[in-house]
Amino acid sequence: MIDPVSTSAVKQLIQEFGLIPSKRRGQNFLVDKSIRKRMIDLLELNPDDAAVEIGPGFGALTIELAEQCRTLTAVEVDTRLMASLQLRFERKPNVRLISASVLDLSIDDLLQDEPVGKLISNVPYVITSPLITKILNHKDRFSTILLMIQKEVAQRLSADADTPEYGSLSLFVQYHADVKYCGRVANRAFYPVPEVDSAIVKLTPKESDLSPSVERRMFKLIKAAFSMRRKNLRNNLAGLIGDPDRAAAFLRSQDIDPARRGETLTLAEYKRLAKALSGRQLSRPPYSP
Template sequence: MSSRPQPHRARKRFGQNFLRDPGIISRIVRAIAPREEDRLIEIGPGQGALTEPLLEAAGHLEVIELDRDLIPGLRVQFFRYPGFVIHEGDALKMDYAALKGEGPGLRVVGNLPYNVATPLIIRLMESGAAIADMHFMLQQEVVERLAASPGGAQWGRLSVMAQYHCRVESLFTVPPEAFVPRPKVDSAIVRLTPHAELPCVAEDENLLFDVVREAFGQRRKTLRNNLKGRLSSTAWEQLSIDPGRRPQTLTVEEYVRIANFLARESS
């Protein structure tokens, strides 16, 4: 008797698009390069397209799946693997530090639904030392924003937040025909590796991200306008930053400098 699950209809409310292309799957697994000693976590395994080669390579894998209808099929499909563990629930609500426990940092992978990708990545980045690295399939536009450089059209809040926490590498694109059903946009694979030591340290990270949010509130306006409630002309001079610049021209280091100045001013 076959151990394969019955076909499952992709659900719009979960943003499901199931990866089918074996060449793309193989390329993703090579990029992840799973090892036996890794603590691998797959978010949203779906019908197991990535799950099987990851299990074959590492011998064990934990998955987080929200769609209860998929879980019985996954249990049947991978019952021969004693190292296969299912965490039933919402990856957005998972406590990754608790999941890590005393073990090695988590290597997190997944084909993320577009509707939850950004908040989930932010939650993982905020989990700090719990995460060793992340490999995600995302909408190509999101990957471009994550990996953008200052001064470009894609540089924004998500770029600053991601690159404050992580080294970001855009690996390769994935066409719509690699999925069932076909999405309307191209996808891409991104690698996010948390910095062992932050290149620049914010004294108050919440304040940093408040400043970044306000700065990018109106991209066409200057820093002087967007941050007028926070910084005076004298303060801009002390920071050696021209308040006539647009928010997308500042580096992560410059945003951290602004936030640290405000943190010291309020202490």
Template sequence: MSLVSADPDVEPTDPPGAALLGPAQVRELADRLGIRPTKHWGQNFVIDKGTVRRIVRAAGVGPEDVVLEVGPGLGSLTLALLPQVRHVTALEIDPALATQLPRTVTDLAPDLADRLTVRHTDALRVTELPDPPPTALVANLPYNVAVPVVLHLLATVPTLRTVLVMVQLEVAERLAARPGSKAYGVPSVKAAWYADVTGAGRIGRQVFWPAPNVDSGLVRMVRREPPASVATREQVFAVVDAAFAQRRKTLRAALAGWAGSAAQAEAHLLAAGVDPRARGEVLTVADFTRIADAAAGQDAGAEG
């Protein structure tokens, strides 16, 4: 059954070459496939055409971009992306959705079907991707795995230059938080290692089916070089994890387990130019990097 005839309300603003999915089509597709959105995979399907257009605009992608989309679901965002970019590689963990997505694109955007690659896989297990290499991550991410997915892909796909993701509003605020704010924490620091991170707007609940219990937020990231460091990323992130595991404690106390003792933690902090009485929530990613560098330098000196 073709979906083309099932879309009598294609809007004049739909991208050329693609008819976007509206609420009726999303439910029709789900019914045909026997799919009911599951909490296990964090499925909330976008049913609003205006929202997917807004995401594509906020992403700032163009004809030379290769987009990596995680959790494309029934294809709402995919169909909005395809006319604007060179290629879309979609990672879908649900086998029924992964099988259906190429068929949906063939029905609604036949001239663009060759721009789509679908992989049935868990994004958290991806270590390499087929050519062409992705330049942008654009996705409506499942709430329960949003932060791990973003950090994993930034770490494993070095060609990603930009990120635009829709996530739970609280997660969006944490990712984009600045030092000293209540929302600032481990996700904020680790995202800042890879990119400049900013909030890109709020999304209401009624654009989804089923409607979640919370609002969503858009987060934009622009890749940049991480802070110069003799320590590895893993060593820096170990300091971050330790500092926020007991965020009410001073860094001298919070980092005692990581350093081996409170006295050793204080030595590393002073060598890094960080007040041992401070708390992790006021430090920048560069501050955490200097602490890790101080420890790495002292360890190297001890070995020598």
């Protein structure tokens, strides 16, 4: 079969398999070989690696991945794209294809008996946040997570405190992984051409440095602190700690000005607050981005 990484090849495959690209599913296919090479290089595969690809489409990345790792699991939700992949990889014993939504699968479904793997995805925009959350909640099973996502989301993942992009998702991801923004990908690198640019982000999971109970407390704090971005910490933490005055007193005891807003606090400061709240009864549910 033809290499799918060109506009003409994608058009031919779309016609051959009767596909109408779905905006809802974010079906914009990579047509730039230089971006493919950059993605594969950044994943840093070794011959003995187990790899997982989410949303392979027509196999733009898959054909290179299959040549460079020991086992590859590719998860595709669209049955018409799956038909194309089955034809292309039927003679590749190290490639395992799964026809399903990745959000409906367990991590064991993705990795089977492999203790750890590397994950790569040209992520459909609609599942970006839930996919990142799912994977990082099982970060011990992945040594590298390489994502091509909407540029604005990539900037949020790597954002510093006190910037417009910084938010609860930034803190969630940066707590669980080292984040490297690897560069913009112009919208013309895809067909059909999406309305926005993408970017490549590399996540390297790291060990949690808080106990599970303190970690849960920290994410409760973060959720409350960002509940109303224009309000200060004194007001946003009032419901969690008791009332505005108690919240203000607690913040002052930790050398944090109660008039500050949630987006000005660093991850280190949220960790410190969570540790200081040890033993207190908090009223809101744990954070999930």
